[in-house]
Amino acid sequence: MRNHKEFRETCVAYVLGTLEDKEREDFELFLHRQADQNHLEIYRELRDTAMLLPLAVRQNPPEHLRKQLLDAIQAQHQHTQQSTSKPRVLRLYRSLGLHKPAVALLTLAALLLLGFGLMIYSFMLHQHLDDRQKPVVELHDELTIMQAYLGILESQQLEYVYLDGADHVSAAFGRLICDLDQKRALLQISNLPPLPHDKAYQLWAIKNGQVINKGVVAPREDRVHNFFLFREFEIEDPSEAESVYFAITLEPATGENEPSGEMLMRGSPVML
Amino acid sequence: MVHILHILHIHRQIHGLPERVPQISNPGATIYRNYITMSILILLSVLNRKSHDENESLLLTRIAEGDEEALARLYDLYSGILFGLIRTIVKNSETAEDLLQEIFLLIWKRAASFDPSKGSVYTWLITLTRNKSIDKIRSKSYRMQQQHLSDEQAMPFSILVSNEKSPHESMWLDEKTEIIKNALNKIPAKQRKVIEIAFYEGLSQSKISEMYHIPLGTVKTRMRQGLEKLQVLLKNSEEMLR
Numbered sequence: 013m014r015n016h017k018e019f020r021e022t023c024v025a026y027v028l029g030t031l032e033d034k035e036r037e038d039f040e041l042f043l044h045r046q047a048d049q050n051h052l053e054i055y056r057e058l059r060d061t062a063m064l065l066p067l068a069v070r071q072n073p074p075e076h077l078r079k080q081l082l083d084a085i086q087a088q089h090q091h092t093q094q095s096t097s098k099p100r101v102l103r104l105y106r107s108l109g110l111h112k113p114a115v116a117l118l119t120l121a122a123l124l125l126l127g128f129g130l131m132i133y134s135f136m137l138h139q140h141l142d143d144r145q146k147p148v149v150e151l152h153d154e155l156t157i158m159q160a161y162l163g164i165l166e167s168q169q170l171e172y173v174y175l176d177g178a179d180h181v182s183a184a185f186g187r188l189i190c191d192l193d194q195k196r197a198l199l200q201i202s203n204l205p206p207l208p209h210d211k212a213y214q215l216w217a218i219k220n221g222q223v224i225n226k227g228v229v230a231p232r233e234d235r236v237h238n239f240f241l242f243r244e245f246e247i248e249d250p251s252e253a254e255s256v257y258f259a260i261t262l263e264p265a266t267g268e269n270e271p272s273g274e275m276l277m278r279g280s281p282v283m284l
Numbered sequence: 285m286v287h288i289l290h291i292l293h294i295h296r297q298i299h300g301l302p303e304r305v306p307q308i309s310n311p312g313a314t315i316y317r318n319y320i321t322m323s324i325l326i327l328l329s330v331l332n333r334k335s336h337d338e339n340e341s342l343l344l345t346r347i348a349e350g351d352e353e354a355l356a357r358l359y360d361l362y363s364g365i366l367f368g369l370i371r372t373i374v375k376n377s378e379t380a381e382d383l384l385q386e387i388f389l390l391i392w393k394r395a396a397s398f399d400p401s402k403g404s405v406y407t408w409l410i411t412l413t414r415n416k417s418i419d420k421i422r423s424k425s426y427r428m429q430q431q432h433l434s435d436e437q438a439m440p441f442s443i444l445v446s447n448e449k450s451p452h453e454s455m456w457l458d459e460k461t462e463i464i465k466n467a468l469n470k471i472p473a474k475q476r477k478v479i480e481i482a483f484y485e486g487l488s489q490s491k492i493s494e495m496y497h498i499p500l501g502t503v504k505t506r507m508r509q510g511l512e513k514l515q516v517l518l519k520n521s522e523e524m525l526r
């Protein structure tokens with residue numbers, strides 16, 4: 013600004029909003045960067061004076077406008093609140109004309125239903141997993157047996173027992189391969205009839221007339237050939253025994269101390 | 285003095301105080317009574333102005349928080365002034381009604397952007413309303429609409445100084461309205477007209493010069509002298525009040 017008069021003239025034009033865009037920008041820049049306290053004081057006083065002009069033209073708007081505006085604000089406010097903070101379910105409840113207690117009850121019922129549904133789903137999921145896990149476990153067991161079988165075949169000292177079915181189960185047969193080094197044995201039984209309820213097959217060793225319990229097995233009905241691995245299997249050296257043989261009998265599922273059921277298979281060891 | 289009594293009358297109405305007819309017994313007592321009345325009014329005016337500014341800032345804060353009642357209160361306070369301003373600029377009642385609603389919806393949305401360090405709520409509202417109204421009359425749609433109006437409907441530029449007061453508007457605004465009307469009547473008509481054309485038509489000084497066939501320098505001088513005179517008159521009125 014070249015002088016005080018020019019500043020006041022421009023300032024008056026500015027506060028009345030009558031400057032061209034470029035002039036307005038220049039004046040704002042001046043106010044922002046170069047104006048001193050005196051300039052700012054003049055500007056504020058002239059601005060406040062100009063701002064009072066509309067008081068002379070006060071005119072009340074029509075009465076209906078107030079209600080119209082407040083209705084519009086309320087509608088807009090509700091819309092904003094609904095779209096930002098209210099969950100959809102509440103909006104649904106509101107649209108159905110439900111109030112807070114009803115909303116709470118319905119929500120509680122919905123939560124209970126959801127909890128119950130989740131429990132059932134969880135139970136079914138466990139069942140499903142168990143069903144899926146069963147074949148995996150079986151495969152794992154079979155793999156273990158096969159590995160043991162291969163390990164046994166690698167052994168230097170083997171005892172082989174061929175088991176023949178008794179007359180009434182003549183189709184049945186079995187093998188017992190004992191690993192004298194590792195003290196373990198693999199039993200194969202085939203073509204045995206299905207096991208009655210609460211019954212199992214029990215393997216016995218008979219040495220010099222003395223009966224020794226070797227364990228209980230329960231073959232699967234859906235398989236012709238069943239394999240069982242015995243760990244910590246004490247082997248009676250046939251060279252030291254006068255007579256050693258093995259037998260399988262039908263016994264209660266929990267096993268017996270002495271053979272009590274019918275004889276199903278029998279065989280003697282053969283040194284390989 | 286008439287003005288002081290008017291304010292006292294409004295104050296009594298607000299607080300439900302009975303009107304009292306002064307019993308003039310002697311000139312000394314009258315001077316003493318006037319002195320007391322003026323002292324009370326000065327105090328009331330100062331307190332009223334201070335609380336007025338604070339209350340209005342608070343109103344905008346509440347509006348920014350989504351308080352519909354606060355917006356209704358702001359509407360009651362300022363709809364008369366803003367509607368008068370819009371109508372004077374757009375020269376059409378229907379457009380003014382639409383624009384007033386549009387502006388209050390804008391206030392509802394933008395209340396948080398109000399910065400008290402840059403001016404009062406009143407200044408913010410007037411600036412916002414004036415800018416929106418000037419934008420409106422510059423818009424193509426408005427100009428086309430004006431072309432379709434008959435000569436009778438189209439309102440030539442004139443300032444209709446209104447005597448309307450809203451029952452909701454504050455004492456401070458009533459007081460200022462009286463002062464500005466009186467002051468505007470006291471400045472030369474040529475100066476007043478240039479000020480009013482600039483403020484209500486949004487024309488640049490060179491446009492005013494061109495349209496009204498007044499030299500640019502004269503436009504600038506009349507504008508400056510008019511507003512400075514108005515400023516002095518307003519100051520004097522306030523000092524007289526004190």
